[in-house]
Amino acid sequence: MKEEEIRPTVLFEEYLSLAEKDITTFFSGAPCKEVSCPACGSEDRVFRFNKKGFDYCECRVCQTLYVNPRPDEDIFNRFYLDAESVRFWATHFYKETERARQDLLITPKAKMAGALIRKHTRARHANPVVVDIGAGYGGFCVALKSVLEKPYIVMGIEPALALQEVCREKKIHVIPKFLGDVGNEDFQGCEVVAATSFELLEHLYNPQKFIRDCHHILHQHGILILTTLNGKGFDLQMLGDKSRSISPPHHINFFNPRSVRILLERQGFEILEISTPGKLDVDMVSKQLPDVTCPFVRELISVSDDNIKGKLQAILQETRTSSHMMIVARKK
Numbered sequence: 264m265k266e267e268e269i270r271p272t273v274l275f276e277e278y279l280s281l282a283e284k285d286i287t288t289f290f291s292g293a294p295c296k297e298v299s300c301p302a303c304g305s306e307d308r309v310f311r312f313n314k315k316g317f318d319y320c321e322c323r324v325c326q327t328l329y330v331n332p333r334p335d336e337d338i339f340n341r342f343y344l345d346a347e348s349v350r351f352w353a354t355h356f357y358k359e360t361e362r363a364r365q366d367l368l369i370t371p372k373a374k375m376a377g378a379l380i381r382k383h384t385r386a387r388h389a390n391p392v393v394v395d396i397g398a399g400y401g402g403f404c405v406a407l408k409s410v411l412e413k414p415y416i417v418m419g420i421e422p423a424l425a426l427q428e429v430c431r432e433k434k435i436h437v438i439p440k441f442l443g444d445v446g447n448e449d450f451q452g453c454e455v456v457a458a459t460s461f462e463l464l465e466h467l468y469n470p471q472k473f474i475r476d477c478h479h480i481l482h483q484h485g486i487l488i489l490t491t492l493n494g495k496g497f498d499l500q501m502l503g504d505k506s507r508s509i510s511p512p513h514h515i516n517f518f519n520p521r522s523v524r525i526l527l528e529r530q531g532f533e534i535l536e537i538s539t540p541g542k543l544d545v546d547m548v549s550k551q552l553p554d555v556t557c558p559f560v561r562e563l564i565s566v567s568d569d570n571i572k573g574k575l576q577a578i579l580q581e582t583r584t585s586s587h588m589m590i591v592a593r594k595k
């Protein structure tokens with residue numbers, strides 16, 4: 264898989280330029296607060312770089328990279344409700360890449376999640392529910408329904424009105440709420456045995472609260488499957504602040520295999536698996552070779568053909584050093 268297939272350059276550039284304008288509209292002169300590490304809670308940190316007006320610090324305890332100080336949470340909320348770049352992502356970017364994303368990302372992800380759910384949840388529950396947090400266009404729920412047979416029931420949690428409609432058109436049972444407002448009454452007669460959340464953690468103002476809310480909706484021993492960016496991953500380490508994944512105000516938390524474990528364990532989960540099944544690190548680094556800080560890696564990539572690059576990517580997956588990370592955890 265190549266980045267171009269799921270993130271065509273022209274569309275992605277337009278999205279990034281809109282995001283830049285949104286920063287001026289929403290965030291310039293905004294009041295900011297110091298925050299502690301979103302993973303371990305430490306205040307011990309070191310400044311790494313400033314990007315587009317946002318300071319990124321690294322926790323000295325767990326090496327999570329995060330935006331600090333942070334503009335107030337209600338500014339982020341307003342941004343996600345009204346920003347041009349957010350609208351562009353939903354109306355143009357996502358729609359125009361939906362087919363490729365469904366085939367290349369979502370269907371394989373659903374197969375992997377389905378296998379994990381069967382492996383880690385017990386069939387003895389009467390009405391076992393699997394819930395996708397932030398169901399969006401419902402693509403993942405549709406794919407998961409086709410890989411998980413009965414008795415599993417697939418549902419989505421989606422607070423955005425327009426997206427709830429899209430989910431219903433696809434015959435997905437949708438809970439029209441923010442995660443923090445979801446309670447047992449939304450799952451009457453059912454038990455939530457698994458919850459999924461993809462590429463959300465890096466956006467959240469308060470990841471601790473999010474994980475706590477996940478813990479709250481899960482049945483005892485239920486599992487949580489998350490994907491997020493790995494700040495210790497290859498392309499993020501090689502490109503540093505030049506990485507296009509470091510894109511404020513969207514991406515403000517970069518956990519790593521060690522720190523995401525701390526985050527989840529603090530909220531009552533035990534870790535079952537942490538992997539980095541990413542496919543795009545080497546491709547992204549190849550496309551930004553002049554920005555790579557390490558001369559050896561620059562040389563290595565420039566002498567590698569597609570076959571060798573594929574092998575390098577496989578090594579990143581095996582050594583848990585890709586920038587795309589997946590976590591499976593169980594509620595204790």
Ligand SMILES: [Zn+2]
Binds near residue numbers: 301322324326
């Ligand atoms: Zn930390």
